Amino acid sequence: MRKLGMIGGTGPESTIAYYRSVIAGVQEVAGAETLPEIVIESLSAFRVLELCAREDYDALVDYLGSAVDRLAGSGSQVATLTALTPHIVFDRLQATSPIPLVSAVEATRDAALARGARRLALLGTQPTMTQDFFARPLREAGLDVVTPAPSEIAYIQDKIVRELEHGLVLDETRDGFAAIIRRLRDEGGAEHVVLGCTELPLLLDDETSPLPCLDPVEVHTHAVVAAITGSGG
Incomplete structure (x- = not known):
């Protein structure tokens, strides 16, 4: 099994979810007493969002690339980002x-x-919804x-930054997101919703969303488990 490096902290809640999910996935493939070797290089979600807001992508590449280099230097043989932005x-x-x-996008x-999806609603941070790298x-x-x-994008971005990145999950925010998804279903013809920020599953799932969720x-x-175990999925 290959050693995994994760760039975490972008944000903290999703880093926990990735850590737990990777361990559970490896145990499902290789047995309950098998634990993968994992190194986490923890960065700042707020630094990432700041650089994206300034569109300083050279600095973002340097920030993340240095972390990847440190993971490789620690002996990691495969690496992943624990955030979508x-x-x-x-x-x-x-x-x-x-x-x-x-890649999470792939x-x-x-x-x-x-x-068998045909038409997807994409939610996420402002860069994820307005830039083309995910869509x-x-x-x-x-x-x-x-x-x-645009007004809905601003609302979603505010709730991600002020609430979800801090682990704060509010019913009123869930209702607000559900209303946006419902409009994208009724007016935009969306059949599924992509929870394109790694904190959104804290708020939405198939039971609370007007559309089936793709997490x-x-x-x-x-995909990460397949990459480190060679299980093929």
């Missing part, structure tokens, strides 16, 4: 990384196709992607 520079990171990186695309691979695979209106954390961790 940093995937805005994933291609650049992958091009210079000394070890393979596992894992989400593959899961959507496996479901483009989905469209290139033949999927339609709809995103919230990138779940499908990404499956």
